[in-house]
Amino acid sequence: MSERTILASFADEHDALDVVRTLRAAGYRVRDVYSPHAIHGMDEALGLRPTRLTWVCFVCGAVGLFAALWLQNWANAIDWPINVGGKPWNSLPAEAPVAFEMLVLLAAFGSVLACLAVCRLYPGKRVAAAARVTDDRYAVAVDASPALPRGELRRLLSEKGAVEIVEQLSAVEEGR
Amino acid sequence: MSSPHHEPSSALYPPEPPLIAGHKSLGDVTREICQPLEGRPTRLWWIGFIVAASALLLGVVSVTYQIATGIGVWGLNKTVGWGFDITNFVFWVGIGHAGTLISAVLFLFRQKWRTSVNRAAEAMTLFAVMCAGIFPLIHMGRPWLAYWFAPYPNLRGPLWINFKSPLVWDFFAISTYFLVSALFWYFGLIPDLATIRDRNRRGLRTKICRALSLGWNGSARTWHRYETVYLLLAGLATPLVFSVHTIVSMDFATSVIPGWHTTIFPPYFVAGAIFSGLAMVLTLMLVARKTMRLEHYITARHVDTMCKLMLSMGCVVGLAYGTEFFIAFYSGNPYEQFVFLNRAAGPFAPAYWTMVICNVVIPQVLWLKPVRSNFAAVFVVSIFVNIGMWFERFVIIVTSLHRDYLPSSWATYFPTIIEVATLIGSFGLFFTCFLLFCRFVPVIAMAEVKGVLHAPGHRSDVAQKGEAA
Numbered sequence: 001m002s003e004r005t006i007l008a009s010f011a012d013e014h015d016a017l018d019v020v021r022t023l024r025a026a027g028y029r030v031r032d033v034y035s036p037h038a039i040h041g042m043d044e045a046l047g048l049r050p051t052r053l054t055w056v057c058f059v060c061g062a063v064g065l066f067a068a069l070w071l072q073n074w075a076n077a078i079d080w081p082i083n084v085g086g087k088p089w090n091s092l093p094a095e096a097p098v099a100f101e102m103l104v105l106l107a108a109f110g111s112v113l114a115c116l117a118v119c120r121l122y123p124g125k126r127v128a129a130a131a132r133v134t135d136d137r138y139a140v141a142v143d144a145s146p147a148l149p150r151g152e153l154r155r156l157l158s159e160k161g162a163v164e165i166v167e168q169l170s171a172v173e174e175g176r
Numbered sequence: 177m178s179s180p181h182h183e184p185s186s187a188l189y190p191p192e193p194p195l196i197a198g199h200k201s202l203g204d205v206t207r208e209i210c211q212p213l214e215g216r217p218t219r220l221w222w223i224g225f226i227v228a229a230s231a232l233l234l235g236v237v238s239v240t241y242q243i244a245t246g247i248g249v250w251g252l253n254k255t256v257g258w259g260f261d262i263t264n265f266v267f268w269v270g271i272g273h274a275g276t277l278i279s280a281v282l283f284l285f286r287q288k289w290r291t292s293v294n295r296a297a298e299a300m301t302l303f304a305v306m307c308a309g310i311f312p313l314i315h316m317g318r319p320w321l322a323y324w325f326a327p328y329p330n331l332r333g334p335l336w337i338n339f340k341s342p343l344v345w346d347f348f349a350i351s352t353y354f355l356v357s358a359l360f361w362y363f364g365l366i367p368d369l370a371t372i373r374d375r376n377r378r379g380l381r382t383k384i385c386r387a388l389s390l391g392w393n394g395s396a397r398t399w400h401r402y403e404t405v406y407l408l409l410a411g412l413a414t415p416l417v418f419s420v421h422t423i424v425s426m427d428f429a430t431s432v433i434p435g436w437h438t439t440i441f442p443p444y445f446v447a448g449a450i451f452s453g454l455a456m457v458l459t460l461m462l463v464a465r466k467t468m469r470l471e472h473y474i475t476a477r478h479v480d481t482m483c484k485l486m487l488s489m490g491c492v493v494g495l496a497y498g499t500e501f502f503i504a505f506y507s508g509n510p511y512e513q514f515v516f517l518n519r520a521a522g523p524f525a526p527a528y529w530t531m532v533i534c535n536v537v538i539p540q541v542l543w544l545k546p547v548r549s550n551f552a553a554v555f556v557v558s559i560f561v562n563i564g565m566w567f568e569r570f571v572i573i574v575t576s577l578h579r580d581y582l583p584s585s586w587a588t589y590f591p592t593i594i595e596v597a598t599l600i601g602s603f604g605l606f607f608t609c610f611l612l613f614c615r616f617v618p619v620i621a622m623a624e625v626k627g628v629l630h631a632p633g634h635r636s637d638v639a640q641k642g643e644a645a
Contacts, residue, residue, distance in 0.1 A: 033396040036202060036371070037627040043400045051401045057408045075327060075336035084340045097345035097423050101352040104416045108356045108409055112363055115405040116390060119398045121366075125391025133394045134371040136202035 004144040005031060006153060007130055008162040009137045013039050016138035019160040020045045028153060029143035034133035053115055060110025061103045068102035069095055131164075195289055195628055197472045202626050209618045209625075210375055212468055217615055220467050228607035235601010238594050239314060247317050249594045255587035256577045260595040261311045264602055266569040267452070268308035269350065269424055270445075273417055274453020275301030276357060279364075280413035283406075289481055291624040292473045296464060297457050298361040299617070303609040304456075305354045307602040312346070314598070342426045349423040356416055360409050366392050366402075367623035421449040428572065435515035435576030438503065444496040451489035451535070452565035458482050458558040460610065462551055464619060473620050480548045486561065487542040493568075494536035511581060519575045523588060527567050528575070534564025 010016040017039060020030050024047065033042060076082055077089035087094065116122065130139040142153060144167065157165055200208075217225075242249050252259050275297040282290040313319045325347045327337050337344050369389035376382045392398070425445035428436035458479070465474040504516040519528045538560045541547045548554065579586045613619070 034394040035396065035399065036206075036394060037367070037623045038399040038403050039396070040627075042396050046396055048397060048400050051404045053401055053404055054408065057405075057412075061412075071327060072339040076339050080333055080336055082336075082338055082340075084338060087340060091340060094340040097419070097426075098339055098348045100415075100419055101345075101348040104356060104412050104419075105352045108359055108412050111405050111408050112359055115401050119395075119401055121390035121392060121398070123387045123390055126386075127391045127393045130393070132374075134367070134374045134392075135206045 005168045006142045006144040006157070007166050007168055008140050008142065008157040009131065009164040010140065010161060011137065011163050012161065013037075013138055015161040016140055017041060017045055019140055019157065019162070022156065022160065023140075023142060023153075026156070031141040031143055033141070034130045034139040036134055036136060036138075039138070051118075053111055053118070056114040057107050057111040061107030063110075064102040064104070064106030065099050067106075068099040072098060137163075195292070195475070195477065196625060197475050200472065200629060202629065205622055205625055205629065206371055206375070208469075208472075209620050209622050210372060212614075213372070213381075213616065213618065214376075218467065221611060221615070224467075224607065225611045228604050228611055231600050231604025232608045233601075233604070234597050235604050238597035238601055239310070242314060242594055242598070243319060247315065249592060251590050251592045251595060253587050253589070255580065255585050256574060256589040258573050258577065259589050260570075260591045260599060261315050263566070263569045263573050264599055265308050265311035265315075266424060266445075266573075267566050268304045268311070268602065268606075269353075270421065270449035270452045270565065270569075271456045272301040272304035272308070272353070272357070272453060273421060273446070273449035274457050275299070275304070276353075276413050276417040277450050277453065278457065279360060280410040280417065283410040284414060288628045289478055291628050292470075292475075292478055292620055293457065293461060293482075294624070295361075295364065295617075295621040296460065296613075296619050298357065298364070299610065299613045299619075300453075300457060300460060301357045302354070302361060303606050303613075304453075305350065305357065306609070307606050309350060309354065310602065310605075311598075312350075342423065342430050345423045346427055349420045353416060353420045356409075356413060360413055362388075363402075363406065363409065364621060364624075365617065366390060367394070368618045368621065370394070371622055372618070418446055421445045428576075433576050433580065434509070434511040435519070435572070438500065440496060440499055440503070444493070444500075447489055447492040447496060448565060448568060451486065451493050452562065454482060454486040454489060455558040455561035455565065458486065458554060459562065462555045462558070464614065468614060468619060470620065473625065476549055479551060479554055480545075483542045483548040483554055483557075486558070487539055490535060490539035490542075490561070497532065497536065514579070515576055518579055519571060522575065522579065524571065524575045524578070528571050531564050531567040531571050534560045535568060538564075 008019070010019065013035065016033060016035065020033060020042070023030055024045070030046060033039070033046065035042070072095040073090050081089045083089070130141075131137065133139050140157075140162075142157075144153060154165060196205075247261075250259065250261065278290050278297040279294040279301075283294075313322055316322060325337065325344065327339075366389055369385045370392035373382055373385040373389050422442040422445065425441035429438060429441040431437060461474050461482075462479070465471055501516050504512045507513075519525070538557055541553070542557060547557075574589050578589055
C-alpha cells in the first residue's frame with residue numbers, strides 16, 4: 001500500500017531535532033530522519049530503543065574465544081601432542097594470545113556484518129536518498145495519512161524553519 | 177583588579193581555538209574535501225608519486241631477487257640471525273599503532289580533535305601493516321608456503337602448528353590487526369562514499385562508490401546502529417592495538433637472549449610504537465595540509481595536541497631506556513650487564529646514541545610552545561623521531577645478538593645493498609599507497625567533521641547562530 005509522506009528539509013541539525021520532538025509531542029508519526037552525520041540526541045527524540053547489536057558482538061566474541069581455546073587444546077594436547085621445552089601440553093597462558101586475537105576478530109566482523117544486515121545495507125543496493133542529505137541537509141520524513149490534518153503539519157514545519165517541503169506518495173523505506 | 181561578575185574560568189583558561197577554522201558550513205566541508213578528488217592531481221602529487229613508485233619498483237626488484245636467490249644475500253650470519261628484516265618489520269608495525277590510537281583510543285576518550293586526522297591515520301595504519309607483513313614473509317625464505325602458518329587440517333599428520341610459539345601468536349596478531357583495521361576504516365568510510373556517490377551522477381567513481389556505499393541513505397535508524405557498532409569497534413581495537421605490539425615484543429622477551437629476556441618489553445614496545453606512529457602521523461599531516469590545502473581542517477591546535485602526545489610518549493620511552501639500564505645493573509646478571517654496556521660503548525654505539533638523541537633529547541624541545549607552533553620545527557622533530565625509532569629496533573635486535581654468551585661465536589653485522597634496497601622499497605610501497613589514498617578517498621572523515629562543526633560551544637556554531645538572529 002502506498003503511503004503519503006511529507007519530507008521536510010532543514011539546514012540546521014538543532015531545527016531538525018526540535019521539529020522531531022515537537023511533531024512527536026503533537027501526535028504525528030515521524031517515519032525517519034536523514035542526515036549527513038549522526039545527530040546527538042536524535043535516537044531519544046525518535047524514541048529508538050537501544051540496539052541489540054552489542055549482544056551480537058558479545059556472542060561473536062565469546063564464540064571466537066572458546067573456539068580458539070578449544071582448537072589449541074585439541075590440536076596441541078590431544079590430536080598431536082607436542083612437547084615444547086617441557087611445558088604442559090594444554091598450557092593456558094600460552095593459549096591466551098591466539099584466543100584473544102580470535103575474540104577480537106570474530107566480535108568485530110560479527111557486529112559489523114550484523115549491523116549491515118539489520119540496516120539492510122548491501123553492495124549494489126539502489127537508493128533514492130533524499131536531496132542533499134549526504135551533503136548539508138537534514139530531512140524529516142513525517143507520516144501524512146489523510147486522517148491527520150495536513151495543513152497544520154505544513155504550517156508547523158515551515159514555522160520550525162523547513163527550507164523545503166515535498167510530498168511523496170511512495171513510502172520512504174522504513175527500517176525496523 | 178577583577179570585577180565580581182568576571183568568570184574566573186575564562187580568565188584562567190583562554191578560550192580554545194575552534195577545531196575547524198574558517199567558519200565552515202556543511203556544504204563547504206563536502207566541497208572542499210571532495211574537490212581534490214575530482215580534479216586533476218597537482219604537479220607536487222605527481223613528483224611525489226613518481227619518487228614513491230620508483231622506490232617501490234626498487235623494492236619489487238630486490239624482493240624478487242632475494243626470493244629467487246635465497247636469503248643468503250643478506251648480511252646475516254650464524255650469530256646475528258635477525259637484522260634489517262626484523263628491524264623493518266617491528267618498525268612498520270609500530271608506525272601503524274598511532275593510527276589505531278587516534279581512531280579508537282581517542283574516540284573512547286571523546287577527543288573531538290581526532291575527526292580531522294583519523295581517516296588519514298587509519299589509512300597509514302593499513303599501509304604500515306602491509307609493509308610490515310612483507311618482511312616476515314620474505315624471512316621465511318619460501319614465502320609460497322606461508323599458508324602453513326594457518327591451522328588447517330593437512331596431509332602432514334595432520335601436524336598442527338605450535339600454538340605455544342610467539343611467531344604463531346604474531347601471525348594471528350598481525351593478521352587480525354590488519355583485518356580489523358581495514359574493517360574499521362571501511363566502516364567509517366561508508367557515509368563519505370555515499371556523499372561522493374550523491375555528488376556525481378555518472379562516471380566510474382560514482383559506480384564504485386555506489387557499490388561500496390552499500391545503499392547508505394543517512395537514516396537516523398541506521399546512524400543509531402552505526403554509532404553503536406563504531407563504538408564497539410573502537411572498544412575492540414583499543415585492547416587489540418596494545419596486544420599486537422605486546423605480542424611482537426614477546427618474539428624477543430620469551431627468548432633467553434640477554435637484552436631481550438625482560439618483562440619490561442611489552443609496555444616498552446607499545447609506548448615506542450605509539451611514539452613512532454605519532455611522529456609518522458605528524459610528518460604526513462604536515463605535508464598533507466600544505467599540499468592538499470587542508471589548513472582549515474588540520475589546524476595549529478591539532479599539531480599542538482599531537483606534539484604534546486608525542487612528547488609524553490617520548491618521555492615514556494626515555495624512562496624505559498633508563499629502566500632497562502638500571503634493571504640490568506640491579507639484576508647482578510653479568511651477561512645482562514654486559515649487553516647494556518656493549519650497547520652504549522660497543523661497536524654499535526653510534527646506533528645506540530643516535531637512538532637516544534633522536535628519541536629522548538630532541539623531542540624535549542616540544543616543551544616549548546613556540547616550537548610546537550612552528551610547523552617547520554615540528555616537521556624536523558618528527559623526522560628525527562622516525563629515524564630514532566628505526567634505530568631503536570636495530571639496537572634491540574642486533575646489539576643483543578652479536579655478542580652472546582660465548583665470545584668465540586661473537587660476530588658483527590652489516591646490511592647488504594639488497595637489505596637497504598628492501599627498506600627503501602618498503603617506504604616506496606607505503607608512500608605510493610598513501611598518495612593513491614589521497615587521490616581516491618576523502619582524506620578527512622566528512623561525516624565526523626560535520627558532527628563536530630556544530631558541537632556545543634564551538635565557535636563557528638555561535639557565529640552561525642549570531643548571523644541567523
